[in-house]
Amino acid sequence: MWNTDPMSTVQSVERAFAVLRCLGSGPAGVSEIAERTGLPKSTVSRLLGTLVDLDAVTQLDPNGAYGLGELILDLSASATPGRNLVGTARPVLEQLVEQLGESAGLGVLDGRDVYYLDQVNGDREVQVRDWTGERVEAHVGSAGLVLLAFAPASVLARFLGGPLTSFTEQTIADPVRLNQRLDETRRAGFVWCFEEYSEGLNSVGAPISNSSGRVVAAISVHGPSYRFPANGASAAVAAAVVDAANRITERLSGRLDH
Amino acid sequence: MWNTDPMSTVQSVERAFAVLRCLGSGPAGVSEIAERTGLPKSTVSRLLGTLVDLDAVTQLDPNGAYGLGELILDLSASATPGRNLVGTARPVLEQLVEQLGESAGLGVLDGRDVYYLDQVNGDREVQVRDWTGERVEAHVGSAGLVLLAFAPASVLARFLGGPLTSFTEQTIADPVRLNQRLDETRRAGFVWCFEEYSEGLNSVGAPISNSSGRVVAAISVHGPSYRFPANGASAAVAAAVVDAANRITERLSGRLDH
DNA sequence: GTGGCCCGTTCCACGATGTGGAACACTGAC
DNA sequence: GTCAGTGTTCCACATCGTGGAACGGGCCAC
Numbered sequence: 001m002w003n004t005d006p007m008s009t010v011q012s013v014e015r016a017f018a019v020l021r022c023l024g025s026g027p028a029g030v031s032e033i034a035e036r037t038g039l040p041k042s043t044v045s046r047l048l049g050t051l052v053d054l055d056a057v058t059q060l061d062p063n064g065a066y067g068l069g070e071l072i073l074d075l076s077a078s079a080t081p082g083r084n085l086v087g088t089a090r091p092v093l094e095q096l097v098e099q100l101g102e103s104a105g106l107g108v109l110d111g112r113d114v115y116y117l118d119q120v121n122g123d124r125e126v127q128v129r130d131w132t133g134e135r136v137e138a139h140v141g142s143a144g145l146v147l148l149a150f151a152p153a154s155v156l157a158r159f160l161g162g163p164l165t166s167f168t169e170q171t172i173a174d175p176v177r178l179n180q181r182l183d184e185t186r187r188a189g190f191v192w193c194f195e196e197y198s199e200g201l202n203s204v205g206a207p208i209s210n211s212s213g214r215v216v217a218a219i220s221v222h223g224p225s226y227r228f229p230a231n232g233a234s235a236a237v238a239a240a241v242v243d244a245a246n247r248i249t250e251r252l253s254g255r256l257d258h
Numbered sequence: 259m260w261n262t263d264p265m266s267t268v269q270s271v272e273r274a275f276a277v278l279r280c281l282g283s284g285p286a287g288v289s290e291i292a293e294r295t296g297l298p299k300s301t302v303s304r305l306l307g308t309l310v311d312l313d314a315v316t317q318l319d320p321n322g323a324y325g326l327g328e329l330i331l332d333l334s335a336s337a338t339p340g341r342n343l344v345g346t347a348r349p350v351l352e353q354l355v356e357q358l359g360e361s362a363g364l365g366v367l368d369g370r371d372v373y374y375l376d377q378v379n380g381d382r383e384v385q386v387r388d389w390t391g392e393r394v395e396a397h398v399g400s401a402g403l404v405l406l407a408f409a410p411a412s413v414l415a416r417f418l419g420g421p422l423t424s425f426t427e428q429t430i431a432d433p434v435r436l437n438q439r440l441d442e443t444r445r446a447g448f449v450w451c452f453e454e455y456s457e458g459l460n461s462v463g464a465p466i467s468n469s470s471g472r473v474v475a476a477i478s479v480h481g482p483s484y485r486f487p488a489n490g491a492s493a494a495v496a497a498a499v500v501d502a503a504n505r506i507t508e509r510l511s512g513r514l515d516h
Numbered sequence: 517g518t519g520g521c522c523c524g525t526t527c528c529a530c531g532a533t534g535t536g537g538a539a540c541a542c543t544g545a546c
Numbered sequence: 547g548t549c550a551g552t553g554t555t556c557c558a559c560a561t562c563g564t565g566g567a568a569c570g571g572g573c574c575a576c
Binding site for chain 2: 008009010012013014016017020021023024025026027032035036037038046047049050051053054056067068071072073074075076077078079084085086087108110111115117133216217
């Protein structure tokens with residue numbers, strides 16, 4: 001490894017990528033990777049364990065070969081120009097806001113929080129403030145609930161084993177009740193939140209999947225509880241949000257571009 | 259981060275992937291990534307620098323946003339089932355061997371060496387032995403020369419700045435002459451080696467590109483110098499090898515599968 | 517023009533983390 | 547059963563990654 005950079009680099013990261021590059025040629029075992037990279041077997045084994053944890057690598061059979069994992073495909077979907085999440089979702093959010101009259105946002109799961117990547121605001125005088133760049137605990141918002149509902153079982157188990165903060169009297173902070181709710185969310189494909197994060201704030205969220213079929217983001221529409229959802233309109237609103245999410249999903253997988 | 263693994267993982271690698279996942283949502287700057295990952299800006303900057311070095315990340319503008327780099331696309335081409343290099347190349351190598359009667363191999367650049375991933379052997383009594391799983395310094399074989407010729411300028415500069423071993427009287431171990439030779443190789447799209455690694459061993463190599471257009475491997479055909487290439491046959495043999503390499507290239511990009 | 521705020525980059529003392537040799541468990545061939 | 551190969555795990559230790567702080571640059575308001 002010839003490092004001509006004036007600034008030092010992180011050796012462990014370089015080594016991990018050396019391992020990944022080996023796997024880029026096809027499945028390989030610990031010994032072959034060790035031979036090719038010049039690293040000790042124990043180091044390779046530990047790096048592979050880390051990469052498996054991250055889903056960047058998958059173990060093809062126990063005590064056997066490793067191959068590249070789903071995360072690489074996930075990331076590559078975004079590395080393709082024109083296919084990044086924020087840019088793809090933006091026009092769809094704009095249409096949704098025009099259709100429903102309320103603000104719409106885009107969020108991703110980040111640790112125990114939803115991180116809001118983008119938001120398109122309605123033009124009413126009373127509206128939900130912009131959350132772009134902010135984070136909220138995942139269990140108190142519709143985007144977060146959707147992301148939890150479709151998260152891998154290990155992620156969800158960890159989340160439910162951690163602290164659940166109550167923000168209002170409506171917050172569901174009991175892990176058993178929350179887990180049941182996530183079951184329902186998975187079945188319905190969307191979820192409504194009624195004043196669980198903040199008094200007077202309602203929202204509905206639906207999942208966005210990438211080209212591998214993994215839920216990687218969620219959109220939500222939120223408004224003041226005194227008018228959102230309008231009486232009898234919650235099913236239609238939810239359907240519009242699910243439809244918008246599905247459109248983003250299809251754009252991410254490239255089907256609508258052909 | 260909830261690590262339920264009995265064995266520890268490599269924190270630096272996890273952090274690097276946390277950064278990559280942020281960029282999976284769209285371009286972002288150091289401060290945003292720092293906010294989202296909870297890491298200090300200096301750590302994020304250094305990780306990004308490392309990832310840029312590795313081509314996993316690209317800096318979209320100086321003092322600005324970063325995005326995912328080509329390496330992710332490179333890797334994803336192999337993560338897609340049925341698209342790994344060795345499996346894709348194998349049948350083409352078999353046809354080539356049947357056509358030319360000599361052994362054909364597949365190699366990748368690995369440090370200063372070619373690493374031979376696969377080889378299909380001819381059925382003659384006198385043949386070149388199998389090099390699968392072995393490595394040879396890149397400048398003494400046709401596969402290695404092709405890989406050097408099409409390597410990024412920084413990789414080539416480093417290589418030429420390092421020691422060049424002579425194996426035979428024919429070996430070109432002078433960096434200036436070698437560099438000229440690589441120019442010619444780039445123009446021709448293939449290269450012949452005559453007894454430069456071992457007396458009595460000739461070979462011809464051509465590059466394989468992935469779907470991003472990067473040269474990621476090379477194939478070579480090698481035989482005993484007393485019969486390979488046959489008199490007046492070098493151009494036809496080279497053309498067959500280039501044609502086979504191009505077929506592999508097209509299969510890797512998925513065009514022939516449609 | 518100046519100052520404040522933001523951005524990303526670089527430095528360096530130090531301790532936290534990654535290391536790699538060795539032991540271990542498993543598998544398959546003879 | 548033995549041996550040679552595989553991949554996994556452990557742990558003392560030293561090397562490497564860290565993060566606060568300084569820095570330079572750009573932008574905007576006054």
